[in-house]
Amino acid sequence: MSKPFLVVVLWGALLPLPNVYAIDLVGAFRLAQENDPLYLAAGAENQANQELLPQARSFLLPNVSASGDLTGNRLNVVESTFSRTGKRKFNEKALTLSLVQPLFRHDLWIQLRQAGDQVRQSEVQFTLARQDLILRVAEAYFGVLRALDDLRFARTEKEALQQQLTQAEQRFEVGLIAVTDVYEAQAGFDAARAQEIAAINQRNNAIEALRVITGRYLTDLAAVGPNLPLLAPEPNDVELWTNTGLEQNLGVQIAQLTTDIAEKDIKRAEAGSLPSLDLVGSHTYSDSGGGVFGGTRTHDSAFGVQLNLPIYQGGLVLSQTRQARAQYQQALDQLLLQRRETQRQTREAFLGILTSISRVEALRQAVVSGRVAKEATDAGFEVGTRTAVDVVVAVRNVTQQERDLSFERIRYLVDILRLKQAAGTLSDADLMEINRLLVP
Numbered sequence: 030m031s032k033p034f035l036v037v038v039l040w041g042a043l044l045p046l047p048n049v050y051a052i053d054l055v056g057a058f059r060l061a062q063e064n065d066p067l068y069l070a071a072g073a074e075n076q077a078n079q080e081l082l083p084q085a086r087s088f089l090l091p092n093v094s095a096s097g098d099l100t101g102n103r104l105n106v107v108e109s110t111f112s113r114t115g116k117r118k119f120n121e122k123a124l125t126l127s128l129v130q131p132l133f134r135h136d137l138w139i140q141l142r143q144a145g146d147q148v149r150q151s152e153v154q155f156t157l158a159r160q161d162l163i164l165r166v167a168e169a170y171f172g173v174l175r176a177l178d179d180l181r182f183a184r185t186e187k188e189a190l191q192q193q194l195t196q197a198e199q200r201f202e203v204g205l206i207a208v209t210d211v212y213e214a215q216a217g218f219d220a221a222r223a224q225e226i227a228a229i230n231q232r233n234n235a236i237e238a239l240r241v242i243t244g245r246y247l248t249d250l251a252a253v254g255p256n257l258p259l260l261a262p263e264p265n266d267v268e269l270w271t272n273t274g275l276e277q278n279l280g281v282q283i284a285q286l287t288t289d290i291a292e293k294d295i296k297r298a299e300a301g302s303l304p305s306l307d308l309v310g311s312h313t314y315s316d317s318g319g320g321v322f323g324g325t326r327t328h329d330s331a332f333g334v335q336l337n338l339p340i341y342q343g344g345l346v347l348s349q350t351r352q353a354r355a356q357y358q359q360a361l362d363q364l365l366l367q368r369r370e371t372q373r374q375t376r377e378a379f380l381g382i383l384t385s386i387s388r389v390e391a392l393r394q395a396v397v398s399g400r401v402a403k404e405a406t407d408a409g410f411e412v413g414t415r416t417a418v419d420v421v422v423a424v425r426n427v428t429q430q431e432r433d434l435s436f437e438r439i440r441y442l443v444d445i446l447r448l449k450q451a452a453g454t455l456s457d458a459d460l461m462e463i464n465r466l467l468v469p
Contacts (some may be wrong), residue, residue: 052245052247052249052250052251053250053251053464053467053469054166054167054170054250054251054460054463054464054467055460055461055464057166057170057239057242057243057247057250058162058163058166058457058460060243060244060245060247061162061165061166061242061243062162063244064242064243064244064245065162065165065242065243065244067158067161067162067165068158068159068161068162071154071155071158072155072158074151074154074155075151075152075154075155078147078148078151079148079151081144081147081148081151082141082144082145082147082148084144085137085140085141085143085144086141086144088131088134088137088140088141089131089134089137089138089141090130091128091129091130092128092129092130093126093127093128094126094127095124095125095126095127096124096125096127097122097123097124097125098122098123099120099121099122100120100121100122101118101120102118102119102120102121103116103118119317121315121316121317122315122316122317123313123314123315123316124313124314124315125311125312125313125314126311126312126313127309127310127311128308128309128310128311129307129308129309130307130308130309131305131306131307131308132306132307132308132334133304133305133306134305134306134307135300135303135305136297136300136301136303139293139296139297139300140297142293143290143293143294143297146286146289146290146293147286147290149286150283150286150287150290153279153282153283153286154279154283156279157279157280157283160279160450160455160456161450162242163446163450163455163456163457163459163460164443164446164447164450164455165242166242166243166460167442167443167446167460167463168443169235169238169239169241169242170239170247170250171253171439171442171443172235172238172239173232173235173236173238173239173247173248173250174250174252174253174439175235175435175436175439176228176231176232176234176235176236177232177248177250177252178432178435178436179228179231179232179432180225180228180229180231180232182228182428182431182432182435183221183224183225183227183228183428184225184228185428186221186224186424186425186428187218187221187222187224187225189424189428190214190217190218190221190421190424191218191221193214193217193218193417193420193421193424194211194214194215194217194218196214196410197210197211197213197214197417198211198214205413206413206417209417210416210417210418211417213416213417213418213421214417214420214421216421217417217421217424217425236248251464251467251468251469252467252468252469253435253438253439253442253466253467253468254466254467254468257389257438257441257442257466258466259385259386259389259390259441260386261382261383261386262379262382262383262445262448267375267376267379267380270375270376270379270448270451270452271372271375271376273375273452273453273454274371274372274374274375274451274452274453275368275371275372276453277452277453277454278367278371278375278451278452278453279453280367280370280371281364281367281368281371281453282453283367284360284363284364284367284368285364287360287363287364288357288360288361288363288364290360291353291356291357291359291360292357292360294353294356294357295350295353295354295357297353298346298349298350298352298353299346299350301339301342301345301346301349302339302346303339304336304337304338304339305336305337306334306335306336306337307334307335307337308332308333308334308335309332309333309334309335310330310331310332310333311330311331311332312328312329312330312331313327313328313329313330314326314327314328314329315327315329371451374447374450374451375448375451375452377447378444378445378447378448378451379448381440381444381447381448382441382444382445382448385437385438385440385441385444386441388433388437389434389437389438389441392430392433392434392437393434395430395434396427396430396431396434399423399426399427399430400427402423402426402427403420403423403424403426403427406419406420406423407420407423442463442466445459445463446459446460446463
């Protein structure tokens with residue numbers, strides 16, 4: 030009856046995972062730096078955005094261009110007082126060098142300051158991408174550890190219930206218990222096998238999720254030890270952490286820079302109605318190889334100041350200004366939302382750490398109490414005062430408490446990183462500090 034299920038479990042447990050590596054949290058992060066597509070794309074985007082500043086500056090620098098043309102002519106002089114008649118062929122050549130130097134372009138100066146804001150915003154976004162990578166690696170890494178623990182607890186529960194089933198069958202054969210106790214033990218064992226199959230699938234999925242980030246199959250991971258020190262955040266004041274987040278959170282900084290850029294957009298749109306002044310110059314060399322009066326060669330130079338005064342553009346400037354004001358208001362609303370979200374994330378992570386500390390302490394005692402209760406239930410079953418249902422429930426209670434304890438330790442570590450990210454202080458050093466708490 031149990032063999033088909035056993036085959037499935039073994040097949041899932043032996044599912045081939047190519048290129049399996051043994052590694053710790055910092056090692057996984059280093060792999061992610063080299064292989065995570067999101068982080069690499071963010072780096073490329075930041076590198077591309079660095080060019081916004083020199084591009085904006087180029088509009089304020091001299092614009093020099095050269096042009097030339099070569100024209101072939103066929104001339105048929107039928108009658109002329111000054112030249113001989115007949116057909117002629119000659120070429121005309123011209124080369125022009127032009128210069129435009131902006132003298133007063135208010136919109137271009139605003140655009141230059143905007144480009145500076147955009148470059149700073151891109152750098153903050155890349156820093157945020159690195160913080161996001163730290164957190165994503167940690168969540169995926171601990172996701173694998175959680176899945177491995179879940180599988181270990183599922184197998185422990187299955188083995189305990191299998192032993193209970195064997196004892197129930199033996200006691201039924203000698204007439205010490207009713208057949209219903211055997212059925213209850215069998216049902217508990219079958220449910221444990223189903224849980225083991227689900228845990229195997231969850232483990233494989235967690236390993237795949239980590240591979241997406243690191244590019245490697247990682248299963249032999251440094252784990253969370255049973256003696257993990259549980260420390261409250263320093264300082265142990267949620268208001269101080271919240272204020273730090275509102276000042277340093279990278280999402281808030283990005284939203285603030287977006288607001289600054291949008292505000293400059295208003296000024297740039299308004300500058301569309303202002304005059305512009307350019308220094309212009311040109312030099313043209315031309316050579317005509319023939320014509321009615323013969324060939325000529327000339328040099329023509331011209332320099333001056335060009336003023337452009339917009340008078341009416343069909344309402345374009347007013348429309349663009351209204352649009353920029355609406356977008357600025359949108360940016361202000363997004364900034365307010367980001368500040369509120371940062372406050373929520375900071376407080377949630379801070380309180381999550383304190384909750385995990387309390388829950389770990391409570392679950393440690395619950396595990397001890399659960400084991401004592403299970404031993405008492407086992408003894409009661411031996412003497413006939415407890416049923417197989419009581420034993421199954423006791424086994425499941427102990428396993429669930431051990432599982433919850435393991436998961437709460439992991440949640441505590443992840444919440445530490447989440448709090449640092451919400452406060453805007455998350456760095457590689459924080460990941461190394463977490464890594465030192467793990468055991469091979």
